[in-house]
Amino acid sequence: MTQKRLLDEEIQTTQQQEHPKTKRQKQPVSIQDEEVQSLMKTINRKKLDFDSEKICSVTLSKLDIYGCLICGKYYRGCKERTPAFLHSVSDDHRLFVSFQTSRVVVLPDEIDIDLNTMHLGDVNKRLIHDIKYSVNPVYTSDIIQRSPYVCFESTQGQSYYNGIVGLNKSTSNNIAYINVVIQLLAHIGPIRDYFLLCYNKNLTNENGLIKNVALIMKKIWSPHLFKLNIGPDELISYLMVNHSNVIKANNNLDPQIFLNWLINTLCQSDKQLRKILTKACQGKLKVSTKGNKIKVVPFWNLTLILPEISMFKESKNVDDIKQIKLEKLIMEKFSMESTDNGKLYLIKENLPQYLFLYISRFNKSKNLNDSEFYVRNRNQTIVNFDERLSLPLTNDKGSKIQYKLISNIVHDPEKNLYDIEKDYTSNWKIQLPNNQTKDWVEIDNTRTTVRNFNLLFLDETCIQVWEKIVD
Template sequence: MPAVKRAASTNSVDVPVKRLDAGTIRKYIDLRKLDFDQVKRCSVKCTPLEVYCCLQCGKFLQGRGARSPCFLHAVNNSRHSMFMNLRDAKVYELPLNREVDTARDTLLQRLQLALQPQFESDRLQAFPQNCTDLVAGKQYTNGFVGITGKPQLVNYIVILLAHITPVRDNLLLCKQQEGTLVGQVTQFVQRLWSTTLLRGHVSPEEWVSYLQVHSRDWLDVTDPKLAFNWLINQLIKSPLQDTLASACRGEIEVKQTSRVVPFWNVTLDLPTSSATIFKDGREVNDLPQIQLSTLLQNKFDSDTAPYMFRSLPEHLIVYYNRHSGARLPFPVRDRNQTMVDFPLTVEFPGNHRYRLQGNLINDVVRSSDIATDDTNHWKLQLLNTNNDQWYEIDGPLVTAREQELLFLKETYLQVWRRV
């Protein structure tokens, strides 16, 4: 006789595991209605406790007991009988309240992986890889997927960090810490790199919802350096600290005092004389340009440079400062629009050779009203090292980009990997 399973909610009864045939299972499932990226909260009682997803309509409902929203939903709606627990991915048939054996059903197993992606350390070396989404059967590349919802700078910062290999591997293999910021970041990154998505894009809705409650101000930050430093300061309070330190932290020496200080990112100041020139920015040729090598030499590698590198990390984060720090009436319009000309491989002071991995750009939307400031429009350019192809993530859109044209946009934050 099969083992008896005890239902977790109140007013439930002990029921055996049930093995259903594939045809029966499929008539209870509508893939088009499912979305596991939503905040996991009961749509009736607004509670996050003991929540299930109806696999026929996609509603999130609580409990399995006789008076629970799940039970009543199954009783009152034909074919709404299959429910997946959003915490442990077990599947139950209601109103009979019995667990469904998923061991021999590939569709249910795939749905479980869509909810809770699984990763093995020996397979991460092959990432990124071509995948197929479950709903439409379309191809996508994990790690290079579009982001739905309102575009926010902090989301692109998370994606940029998720392309630093040691950080990515740590987050993919660690267990989620529920109810914490690190847990939300982990879940978001695991969806980004999932090979078993329902659709070829992800939503940061749960992560953003967490920030709205605990760190709302950071959703509206418009300075990539502030967003990056804030996120790093949160993550180093977690077990991720050692991984981040070994991958991204370096040291510089202040020449005037011989003091050695650690850094998480290197700030390069653009020439101030260009901040008030060519405000329209209509043509790239109209804008002042400067070489990355010149910026590095001026700050770190000349007799008059105020600093020198003492140690460089495996992954170097470079921030281009386009704001003077003064409070301006139109901070976006009055930004420094100098174009930075950078190669894809560069030698940093000390004969350290680095290759560009990620490039955060701002494709500013100009205001038609002179009394209204321009609007930031962030995009992220990432290198797929398996085929040397660059891709640009612009919200839900993922587009291949020519590497020779990357410097034609206003770059703000870059990730360089030592080669």
């Protein structure tokens, strides 16, 4: 399928989302196509940033925000005497995009740029489409099935695979643990499809958390990025205002804590999303206590306990660090000799479609507000794993239950170069498969690097997601 045909399909999808099957009201003021084409030349791609928090630069309002396509600043409203209107008059900046409806308008006349009726040429048509798509990407099932595929960002024309793009560090916090969790969830099929397809509408009155998570996931999979990296500033700002207990400025929050909080909060906020998450990601265990009472309990992730180690200095030499196979860790959790707080866990056969494994490396409190850990004294045991995982269970056909690895979050500590007495700072990376190239790619905030899968086990794995293989 050619790039032009692909673009035409996506433009048609965007227009269908923006324009229902009702006749469009006639514009009170007309504008010549030639004038619009002239205005299009004033758009400054390098100034455009659609990831920052949408706040009016004059009034600090968050309502009805428009972005100036010439200088990149945000202003409220488009009616007479609003900041956007006054900016268009005083600075002669005529083109704006609405972050609420994704329409592109000419101010002060308030005329929509309509790709259905205006003859702007292929280049301008593509630019308007990219702007609308950057503000609120829309998808079809066909686009998702083809992803990831080679795309080109608008500013410099660099190539990338949609879905495999970096996330910037927040301008206010260095919190890579949030980035890797969002990336992890964005690569779980049912969750991705829900946010990309079910939220193909203008998000105006939705739950704030779901709205921000949906938007960043849609941008991760966007084939029309303005820049190769995406900024999570809107999500971070929302969390800082409404859920400040999940923000740790020094990055020393375990991603597993944030992952569990996010999943549970999303479930409480949206019934349909709760059904999807429960069906795809929640498993059940039989738990036997000391009193031999057995009960079935749900779980979002299985915590695997590493063998205890004696305290030793930080080392990057593999020979100095203990190693253990992932399968052994799993079996030890369910063995008759291994108990956790007086409980014995037994595998229940209906394991989830997506199995989350958490490898506990830190001595920390379970309280979200007291979850900082001593990075220097973490357990550095190396966990060996393959791309396939076979569990000692059988399905209805009598075959062993098997999983394939689809994401791997690793811990990468950073020493304090100025004060050796201070603890290390945690950095988090995520490793994902590119199903088109068959390579594994490591995303470290904005950096993406192709990795040899056979060497991934050398990193400090903390969270893995395994997808069940269906015969």
